[in-house]
Amino acid sequence: MIRWALAFLFTANFAAAQVSIDPDRTSVSDGWWTLEVIVGLNQITPYRVFTLAEPRRLVIDIEGASFAGLDATELLSGDRAADVRFGALRPGWSRMVVDLAEPLIVAEAGMVSVPEGADLTILLDQTSPEVFAATAGAPPDPGWDVVTGFDPKVAQELAQSEDFVVVIDPGHGGIDAGAVRGGIKEADLMLLMGAELAVMLNAQEGVQSVMTRDIDTFVPLSARLTFAREVGADLFISLHADALEEDAVRGATIYTLPTGGGTAAAQRHVERHERGDLLAGVDLNNADDRIATALMDLARAETGPEARRIADALVASMQAQGVLMNNTPRREGLFAVLTAADFPSVLVEAGFLSNAEDRAVLATAEGRARIARAIRDTVVLLAR
Incomplete structure (x- = not known):
């Protein structure tokens, strides 16, 4: 069973400029039985995704990203996410945290190229409290x-x-x-x-x-x-x-x-x-x-x-x-x-x-x- 989802994607020059986030392509919304988080970026960049318990939350770390211009209240749609916030985490990295209103598990996470740059899409499925607790946890990276x-x-x-x-x-x-x-x-x-x-x-x-x-x-x-x-x-x-x-x-x-x-x-x-x-x-x-x-x-x-x-x-x-x-x-x-x-x-x-x-x-x-x-x-x- 996957304890956390972690992905690092590289391009030859991803660090050459700051990564911007497009508010019009970024959303946190309910599906039929799912929660979908989409982050629209101007370029491909390394990222990692995982969940944490007590309280339940989804964590998205993005290298080089700036959340300037984003309004958290405009990103949310539906009831499975209670709140969302973002900001600088450490030099060179930013973090987005989505509070989960119910137990959800990361089913898919991927970044793909689009004409505007890149889309990071995370799909979460419903799960039991026991499974959520067992799979939640930060990646084993002491350097963070x-x-x-x-x-x-x-x-x-x-x-x-x-x-x-x-x-x-x-x-x-x-x-x-x-x-x-x-x-x-x-x-x-x-x-x-x-x-x-x-x-x-x-x-x-x-x-x-x-x-x-x-x-x-x-x-x-x-x-x-x-x-x-x-x-x-x-x-x-x-x-x-x-x-x-x-x-x-x-x-x-x-x-x-x-x-x-x-x-x-x-x-x-x-x-x-x-x-x-x-x-x-x-x-x-x-x-x-x-x-x-x-x-x-x-x-x-x-x-x-x-x-x-x-x-x-x-x-x-x-x-x-x-x-x-x-x-x-x-x-x-x-x-x-x-x-x-x-x-x-x-x-x-x-x-x-x-x-x-x-x-x-x-x-x-x-x-x-x-x-x-x-x-x-x-x-x-x-x-x-």
């Missing part, structure tokens, strides 16, 4: 699991350096835009803030900073921690700016891993942040085991108390810089990026994009600089 684009030699030099190494983790990216309010994407804003912070930190003697991503690309949560280990991180800082249903909530918050189970509100906050791996079609079947292992390691380490001390210092430093803080500026949450046992990690919620005042502040260089200066001052004290 850890995507940093970072030179291993540079990583080794950093790991062996005596400098204080700070890993800056701009949240979300690529297919996972994070919160979107007032025309501002959390992924874009945090990438800008991360780059500004990196410049400020690298100007300090004895401090070196690196970013888990420096372009708009998707990086799985586990890969961000793997990257931090590769460079020998002394501190991991994840940057976010969430959006809530209530637009009155505002102000910066610093999160660390909970010493207990955390509150229900904190867990909902975590779920909002970490839905990106699901949106991108990452296979999370083993995520709970990874987190549990990291938490057990953490109980034997000193990085948990150290992270809490750093978070407390960040709050004080931000207040000194005039950063508006949330009414509860110190919180705890079971974020995957905070579960590493071998270095202290904090998550900085710079503000809330759902609040117009926070949004206006974070949209300015000076508003972001206040937070960056507070982080810099804290890091300088740690690096002494």
